[in-house]
Amino acid sequence: MAGKVFFSVSMSLDGFIAPEGWKSAKRMDAPGVQRGMGQWMELHQWVFPLRFFRENLKFGEGGEEGRDNDIARETFERTGASVMGKGMFDLGEQSWPEDAPFHTPVFVVTHEKRAPWERPGATTFHFVNDGIEPALHQARQAAGDRDVRIAGGGATILEYLNAGLIDEFTIALSPVLLGAGIRLFEGVDAGRVALEPVRADPSQRVTHLTYAVRKR
């Protein structure tokens, strides 16, 4: 039996998971993406010093251990397959290293027909053309008894949340205000989604908040 379906993102205190210029951006060298890079770095600043981050991207030895590192590693290790939207894939395709950082099957929800794209290090991207539920179904089967991560972007996460397909999620709440950008919960069906606090785990840099999703 498959495990849970979850997402895990870094969010600013004012609710953004990406800077303004990242909305509908298709290329990493788009001016809006480049302009927002500083904010994106701030949002994720808790990740870059971690030992796990360095290992996973083959940046070499060293890096910080501790609660943040454990959480990043646990999130990776629980994940048996990921699902992502086409927007996230398009930007990632231009920025992930050849040895992409997933090391599991990844199911991309897209209208584009494309053969599976296999990367060194056991990441294979599968392109699913019939919507979010079939993509999740395939991911569950690929994940075995591990969990399925809805990797992003925001619109894809929200589709799954509103469809009642998310079991739980974790937010790394960053001590930063972006003022504008892509809001995690923009368009959430608040009349339908209820939350139950599972865990709150403050670290030096962020607060890790985990909620279970219930129907109202």
Added chain:
Amino acid sequence: MAGKVFFSVSMSLDGFIAPEGWKSAKRMDAPGVQRGMGQWMELHQWVFPLRFFRENLKFGEGGEEGRDNDIARETFERTGASVMGKGMFDLGEQSWPEDAPFHTPVFVVTHEKRAPWERPGATTFHFVNDGIEPALHQARQAAGDRDVRIAGGGATILEYLNAGLIDEFTIALSPVLLGAGIRLFEGVDAGRVALEPVRADPSQRVTHLTYAVRKR
């Protein structure tokens, strides 16, 4: 010398501090206010069972003790004077008990000229007509060595935050999504306001997050 200038609010995980129908509402019996009452109760549900809340509103004996109660009491006790906007005052005037729950001087930023309004229990409302800085100045003087609380609403808090007049703030992050309403940080000057995490304090019902405000 006066203490710190702070605010303390309950915020939904999607960033709202009041329901949609409370925007620019002048009366508690406005349909939008009544329609949003359930969401407002959910947002503040951590407060109602507390011993301190019952005591302060003279609801009688009993109520829960523990971390939430201590935090509510500490927030009250550190406050030597409050500042609020006219919108919050208008709604409060119709809903606070005669013995209003501040028990200190309160400075209302408003264009309305009105003599001080003294309530039983040591709450006196002073109406300040020359803007947020003079209101804060008067509140600081009244507070002595205790702190000044910017009580609300959201627009008033944001004016003080963007003006660089807030030293720190605490958010009780509620496990609820509103989907729409009054956003705490709508219009924040993100290029100017930097945050430094001070404390994160998870309780059973909410996560209490305290940040110091710095200039960028």
